[in-house]
Amino acid sequence: MSTVRVCVLGLGGGGFAWEAQKIVSSVRRPLELVLVFSGPRGGLKYFFSDHQVVGSYDIRSPALTGDRTLGQVRVLGENVLAAFKIIRKERPDVVLAVGTAQAIPWALAARVLHCPIWYAESVTRVRTPSRTARIMQSLATRNYFFWRELPLTGMCMEDA
Amino acid sequence: MIFVTVGTISFDDLVRHMDEAVSRGELTDVLLQIGSNGIYIPKHCEYFRARPGIDEYYRAADLVVGHGGTGTTLGVLEIGTRLVSVRNPTMSADHQDEFLSALERLGLVSYCRNLADLPTVIRRRLQEPKPPPCDVTRFFCAVVSDLEHFEKKASNMRM
Numbered sequence: 001m002s003t004v005r006v007c008v009l010g011l012g013g014g015g016f017a018w019e020a021q022k023i024v025s026s027v028r029r030p031l032e033l034v035l036v037f038s039g040p041r042g043g044l045k046y047f048f049s050d051h052q053v054v055g056s057y058d059i060r061s062p063a064l065t066g067d068r069t070l071g072q073v074r075v076l077g078e079n080v081l082a083a084f085k086i087i088r089k090e091r092p093d094v095v096l097a098v099g100t101a102q103a104i105p106w107a108l109a110a111r112v113l114h115c116p117i118w119y120a121e122s123v124t125r126v127r128t129p130s131r132t133a134r135i136m137q138s139l140a141t142r143n144y145f146f147w148r149e150l151p152l153t154g155m156c157m158e159d160a
Numbered sequence: 161m162i163f164v165t166v167g168t169i170s171f172d173d174l175v176r177h178m179d180e181a182v183s184r185g186e187l188t189d190v191l192l193q194i195g196s197n198g199i200y201i202p203k204h205c206e207y208f209r210a211r212p213g214i215d216e217y218y219r220a221a222d223l224v225v226g227h228g229g230t231g232t233t234l235g236v237l238e239i240g241t242r243l244v245s246v247r248n249p250t251m252s253a254d255h256q257d258e259f260l261s262a263l264e265r266l267g268l269v270s271y272c273r274n275l276a277d278l279p280t281v282i283r284r285r286l287q288e289p290k291p292p293p294c295d296v297t298r299f300f301c302a303v304v305s306d307l308e309h310f311e312k313k314a315s316n317m318r319m
Contacts, residue, residue, distance in 0.1 A: 002312055004307060004310045004312065006307065013228030014168060014229075014231070015231055016230075017231075017237070018230050018231035018234070019230055019299075021299065022234070022296065022297070022300060022308070023300045023303050023304055024307075026297045026300065026304045027304055027307045027308055029307065029308045029310075031307070046212075073275075082286050093310065094310065095314055096303070096307075112226060117301050118303065118306070120300065120303050122230065123230060123234070123259070123299045123300075124228070124229075124230055124255050124256065124258070124259040125255055125258070125259075126255070126258035126259055126261070126262045127258055128255060129257065137191050138229050140292050142306070144302055146302075147262060147298075155302045155306075156299065157298075157299065157301055157302045157303075159303075
């Protein structure tokens with residue numbers, strides 16, 4: 001079975017990172033991981049997985065609590081540029097984002113570079129989708145969510 | 161042992177309620193994780209702010225009291241320790257209520273909606289048998305499956 005190179009966004013502690021780690025750790029196929037840590041101060045840089053880590057980056061995510069609008073716009077731009085550079089350098093087969101707002105700038109770069117980007121809504125969202133999930137409906141190559149009450153299109157895992 | 165965890169974001173109301181319950185003799189053998197920025201310091205319980213390897217405390221505990229965060233909730237369910245969950249209302253985008261209510265419907269957590277009821281809910285839950293470990297991968301099954309069956313195509317990436 002060939003190795004798949006996956007760029008994982010939104011790491012650095014918290015629920016999104018836990019969910020992303022659980023997904024990656026559950027995959028029974030060799031993966032090469034490119035990890036993108038984020039958080040108020042770059043986030044916590046730990047990630048436990050049996051898969052090989054081939055790259056690791058530290059980029060502040062937009063839309064963190066406490067950021068002002070102008071700051072968020074600046075970070076958004078920084079993320080688009082960083083996404084272009086990292087996708088071109090690491091050539092992932094797929095970019096995976098769980099819940100994180102970092103998915104939006106990365107989706108812009110991934111679409112231009114023809115790299116698939118998958119967005120999974122956080123399992124904590126049961127009836128009300130996040131703003132990121134609503135935006136990613138039109139940006140992601142694939143959208144996933146768990147609860148069937150969510151007014152989203154994509155793969156509903158509660159029905160799977 | 162009852163292990164109480166607030167995760168990375170402080171939840172002083174929960175810590176204070178647990179500490180007061182111990183002071184009144186309603187609960188015993190309580191260990192609190194109060195978060196790196198928790199302000200309320202327990203006077204009647206052992207506590208620590210944050211430590212790596214918190215799963216070991218989940219395993220050692222008879223019951224875990226946790227906030228409604230993903231890592232805590234699914235992490236405890238995966239191990240199979242009794243769990244009483246409390247929503248942290250100070251979280252931005254308060255969706256813990258939705259999440260915990262949904263898990264309660266599935267019979268996976270005891271959701272305590274009022275902190276004043278917490279000692280009663282804990283004592284009742286302690287009377288119940290320990291739950292079996294829950295396969296939390298079910299919450300992510302399609303993503304995992306798609307990664308396992310991902311077919312690499314000749315790259316048409318613009319590089």
